[in-house]
Amino acid sequence: MQRSVIDGARGGGRLISGCARNQRVVQSSHLYCRSDCYGCFRIVSSCSVHSEAAVSTKTRKVNNSVKHLGKASRKNKNDFSALIHEAMKGVVNPKREEIGSVKELHVQPDVAAVAKDMNGSDKETDGKRKIADRHAIRAYLYRKVHSPLNIKPEGHIGLTKTDFLENFKQYTLLSSKIQPLQTVKPSGALHVDPPELAHGLEVVLQHKGVVPLVDLKSKQLQFSDFLKKIPSVAETNWAAIPPFRSPSNDTKLHEVVSEYNQKLDPKDRVKYIASTSSMTSALGLVYLVLSNFKDPMQNGFSEELGKIQGFSRYVSQPVGLIMRPRVGTLAIDSEKSPVSQETVLMSLGHSMERMLTMEPDIFNARLLLNTAKNSQKDGAQNYAYDENSADAEPQSYNYTRMGDFFLRAQLDAMDKKTGLIFDLKTRATLKIRYNIENYKQGVSYLINQLKGENHSFEREFYDLIRTAFIKYAYQIKIGRMNGAFVAFHNTDEIFGFEYVPIEEIDTYVFGGEYWGSIAFDRAVQLYNIFMNHAMSLFPNRKPEDSVRIVICPLKASGSLHFFVQLIPANEEDPCSGENLVKILEKLSPRLRPLTSRILDTDLSRIVESIPRTQNADSLGINLTNLKGFSVNTISFVNGNRKSGAFNVEPKDKYDVAYKITPLSSKMPARVFLQVWSQMYDIAEMARPGRTRNK
Secondary structure: OOOOOOOOOOOOOOEOOEOOOOOOEOOOOOEEEEEEEOOEEEEOOOEOOOOEOOEEOOHHHHHHHHHHHOHHHHHHHHHHHHHHHHHHOOOOOOOOOOEOOEEEEOOOOOHHHHHHHHHOOOOOOOOOOOOOOOOOEEEEOOOOOOOOOOOOOOOOOOOEHHHHHHHOOOOEEOOOOOOOOEEEOOOOOOOOOOOEOOOOHHHHHHOOOEEEOEOOOOOOEOOOHHHOEOOOOOOEOHHHOOOOOOHHHOHHHHHHHHHHHHOOOHHHOOOEEEEOOOOHHHHHHHHHHHOOOOOOOOOOOOHHHHHOOOOOHHHHOOEEEEEEEEOOEEEEEEOOOOOOOOOHHHHHHHHHHHHHHOOHHHHHHHHEOOOOOOOOOOOOOOOOOOOOOOOOOOOOEEEEEEOOEEEEEEOOEEEOOOOEEEEEEEEEOHHHHOOHHHHHHHOOOOOOEOOOOOOEHHHHHHHHHHHOHHHHHHHHHHOOOOEEEEEEEOOOEEEEEEEEEHHHHHHHHHOOHHHHHHHHHHHHHHHHHHHHHHHHOOOOOOOOOEEEEEEEEEOOOOEEEEEEEEEOOOOOOOOOHHHHHHHHHHHOHHHOOOOOOEEHHHHHHHHHOOOOOOEHHHHOOOOOOEEEEEEEEEEEEOOEEEOOOOOOOOOOOEEEEEEEEEOOOOOEHHHHHHHHHHHOOOEEOOOOOOOOOO
C-alpha cells in the first residue's frame, strides 16, 4: 500500500499507518481521526489514546464521514473536507496549510495523482490521464511559536510613574506618540522590483517550517539539483557581484538625500544618512537597555537546547560608528576591523543570494569563473559588473525617513503573486560559524535530522534566535519588508530553506508582535536623542570633521555608555584600529605580528596586566577629543515601573523615561583596551580546539 510518511515535532502530526502519538500500527493510513493532542490532528485509522472514532477520507465518503467528528471539531473537519475537494479538482489552495506539524503542497496535481496519493493505487481514474510522476513538497515544523512566553517573572513593581518622576527629576519622559516611518520615493527614478526566487523556491513561502532540499524521509530532491552544490570561493567570479557601498560612498544615496532636503525647511531636514547595516546593531543595544536586558523567547524546542539561554554575547558587543560629512548631513558607516577581513561566509552569502534568484544558465555564465566552467573558448573573458551596462544586475532599495535619520534598505527578493518582499539570509552550520578561519574542517558537518542538539534544523534555528534575529527584525522593519528567507548550508551544500515572517521573528525576539513594534519605535526615538546629544558635545566641530561613536552596553548597571571622539580633518586618528593593534603588539610581544583575531583569553591577560588606576593616555594615546556619557532608562507599563523582564500587550499603556549622565574625562586604560578591542572585533571567544593562527 502506498503511504506518505512524514515525521513531525514531538509526536506532531504524521500521515502514517498508526497513531502519531503511540506509534501503534494499524491496517490503513486513509482514515481521519480528529485528536487534539499537542494542538495537531492526524490522519490515522484510529487513535487508542483518545478513543475517538476514525472516519474514512476516501473521496466518495468525505461529506458523510465528517459528521462523526462532533461539534468541537466542526471547523477543522470543514477545512479538511474543503481541502480534499480542492485537491480532487486539481486546485491548489495558496494559503499556508498545516496539518499538525506537517505541511504539504501539491503543485497542480491531476485527478489520477491525487487518487494515487489518497488510495495508494496506480489506477487511472478517467482511463485517459496518466499518473503524474511528482511528489509533494514537504515541510517540517519543529517548534511551537504559539507557546507561552519564556520570560522571567516580572520585576519588582516599585513606584508608579507619577511618583517616580516626582522624585527623580533628572529623568525625561519620552513622548508616547508613535513616530511613523515616512516612505521616500526619489523623483524621476524608475522603480526597480527586487528579483524573484528561482527553481520553484517560492513554494517555501507557503509553508510553516523548514523545507529540506532532500526530503528527510523519501530522500528525494524537492528542488533542482542545481541548488545542491555551492560553488567554492575559488570558483566564483567575484567581479560579477555589485560592490557594497557604505552610506558615505553611495553617491546615488547622496543625490536622493540632497533632493529630499532641498524641499524642506532647514529645521525639518534630515541630519543623518545610514543603511540598515550601520543602524541595526546600535538599535539592538538600545533595545537591550530599554527592555532591562530581557532574554529572547526560547521555549517550544527540544529540552536539550534549553541549557543554552539568552542572547549570544555578540548581540551585546560594543558597536563602533564613523560619521562622515556628506551633502549637509552626516553619513553613518560601521567601523571596520583592522584584522578581521571579509569572511568566507560574507562572500558566499553574496553569491548564494544570486544562486537562489538566478536561473542556472545565467548564474553559471556570470558567477562562475571560466576555469570553473571548463570554458573551451580561447581568451574568454569573465563577466564583470558594470552598473552603466544595459544588462547590469538591477539594485532595488527602499528609502525611509525616521526622525532625523534617512535610511537606505536593499531589497533582496520578492514574490509577485503574494506581494511579499523579504530578505535573503544564508545561514552556515554551527561547526562552520564557530571556526570560520578553518571553515573547511566543518564541511563534513551535515544537517540530516529535524530535531536535536546537533546536525538538526532545530539547532540552527535556535541559534538564529540567539544571535541574528534581533538584527533581522530591525533590518526588515527599516526596509518595510515582510520576513526573511533562510537557506541553511555548510559552505559546500545547501540543506534546506525556511521562510520566517516578521511576526514570528518579533515573537521570538521581543515576546510578541505588538511589543516588537512599540520597542522598535521607542528605540529609534531614543537613539535619535542620544545621537543628537553626542553631536552637541563638540559645538565647534568644523563641517569637514568626522566623529567616531562607540556604544557599549553594561548589563550590571542596566546602562549604555557612549564614547564620542572628534576626528579633525587631515589629522591623525589616535584611536584608529591600526593604532590599537600597535598598542596590543607592544603590550604582548608574543602576538606580533597581529594580523588576525586573538582569543579573548589572551586579551583578558593583557588587560589584567595593566594597573586599575592607569589611565588610557598612559598608553600613548591622545584622548583630548574623546568625551562620553551614560544612558539609563526606566520603563512603565500601565503606570507601574518595571525593573525586570516584561511584555507589553495592545491593551497596555507603555512609557519610558531616560537619563543622560556625563562620564569622567579620564578613561581607564583597561576600559579603553577592552571596549575598543571588542568594537574592532579583534578578540573572539575561545572554543574547544580553537587556537590562534600562526
